[in-house]
Amino acid sequence: MIECDAAICVRPGEDLVIDRIRVEPPRExxxxxxxxxxxxxxxxxTALDGSNATCVYPLIPGHEGAGSVIEIGKGVTGLRPGDHVIPLYGPECGTCRMCASGRTNLCWSIKATRDKGVMPDGSARFHRQSETVHHFMGTSTFSRYTVLPEIALAKIRADAPLDRACLLGCGVTTGIGAALDDVRAGDRVAIFGLGGIGINVIQGARLAGAAEIIGIDINASRMDLGRSLGMTQFIDASMEGARTVEAIRDLTEGGADVVFECTGLIPVMRQAFDSTAPAWGSCVLLGVEPKGAELAVPPVGLRYGRKLKGSYFGGVKGRSGLARFVDLYMEGKIVIDPLISHRLSLAEVNQGFAMMKSGAALRSVIVFE
Ligand SMILES: [Zn+2]
Ligand SMILES: [Zn+2]
Known part of the structure; x- marks a missing residue:
């Protein structure tokens, strides 16, 4: 049993509490x-505000981490103490129907227990005083020590700085991976929403050789960073409003080859769909919609060949595919450092979320000292 500080969400709607917890040793x-x-x-x-149905409270949030292996349980063969790892909220067992299909990076082998806030054997490894504290997304990276199944850890090269590589655990990989999957050289690409995901779609589209990369946001302050990453045009949606679709069509001879939706807002999803090229354009949904929301699109758009699709974690299989993204970073082909606007201590986690909500922070990173 090991003791450490963690940020705990005791119940939704309240600030996170920083307190001592006990972490059990890893089991099989x-x-x-x-x-x-x-x-x-x-x-x-979504854990903090109570809108996530997979949360069991109290819990330790956090799913975009990086760290090193301290101890392995029985039967762990692919990792040893000292290895650098990125926790995966989407595991890769390699043998379930989804892993075996070769058609998806989704692996639901431990989804049932993960969504109940416990390890695959049905129990949690965190305790605060006499109380059990639950896992979140199977990762709980707001604790200095956490326990994960081996199939939910990507081993990464030892020379990658963990305080930056952590962003590959969610936002950076989601954006870049999605772009690499769908963008072809010479494409005209449009991206709705230049937050933590959209800004990385720009990087991915540039890597894939896109000819034009149009960014759309209501926050013009994202323009400079977007341009530095490869964005070629910017549309200020706060000025253009309903004319945004027309503006994209004007810039792309009638519609973009690939459009990425990164806001999660239903009306924006519809705008994104309408902005695609009529016979072959793809609309890729990355933003997460409000619980239960539905999206209406005219079937004729689909019949004429448009595609409406989504992407999870950039389509990347974590254990076998994430190391490639670490290499891209270490080789200077993608950037992470300029995306980190704030570095915080664990005690400052609540300020970090306040800055996220106000839009003051692009990405905050908690660094454990
Ligand atoms: Zn699997
Ligand atoms: Zn995330």
């Missing part, structure tokens, strides 16, 4: 990880 197939750093992501907010 499990790994104890010391987290070096963890980004703050919008999905953590």
């Amino acid at each position: 197939g499990e790994v104890l990880v010391e987290i070096a750093a963890s980004g703050l992501c919008h999905t953590d907010l």
Whole structure:
């Protein structure tokens, strides 16, 4: 049993509490990880505000971390103490129907227990005084020590700085991976929403050789960063409003080859769909909609060949595919450092979420000292 500080969401609607917890040693197939750093992501907010159906309280949020292996449980063969790892909220077992299909990076082998805030054996590894504290997204990276199944850890090269590589655990990989999957050289690309995901779609589209990359946001302050990453045009949606679709069509001879939706707002999803090229354009949904929301599109648009699709974690299989993204970063082909607007201590986590909500922070990272 190991003791450490963690940020705990006792019940939704309240600030996170920083307190001592006890972390149990890893059981069979499990790994104890010391987290070096963890980004703050919008999905953590769904745990804080109570809108996430997979949350069991109290819980430890955080799902964009990086750290090193401290101890391995029985039967763990692919990792050893000292290895650097990125926790995966989407595991890769390699043998379930989804992994075996070769058609998806979704692996639901441990989804049932993960969505109940416990490890695959049905129990949690965190305790605060006499109370059990639950896991969140199977990762709980707002604790200095956390326990994960081996199949939910990507081993990464030892020379990658963990306080930056952590962003590859969610936002950076989601954006870049989605772009690499769908953008072809010479494409005209449009991206709705230049937050933590959209800004990375720009990087991915540039890597894929897009000829034009149009960014759309209501926050013009995102323009400079967008341009530095490869954005070629910017549309200020706060000025253009309903004319945004027309503006994109004007810039792309009638519609973009690929449009990425990164806001999660239903009306914006419809605008994104309408902005695609009529016979072949793809609209890729990355933003997460409000619970239960539905999207209406005219069937004729689909019949004429448009595609409406989504992407989870950039389509990347974590254990076999994430190392490639670490390489891209280490080779200077993608950037992470300029995306980190704030570095915080664990005690400052609530300020970090306040800055996320106000738009003051692009990405905050908690660094464990
Ligand atoms: Zn995330
Ligand atoms: Zn699987």
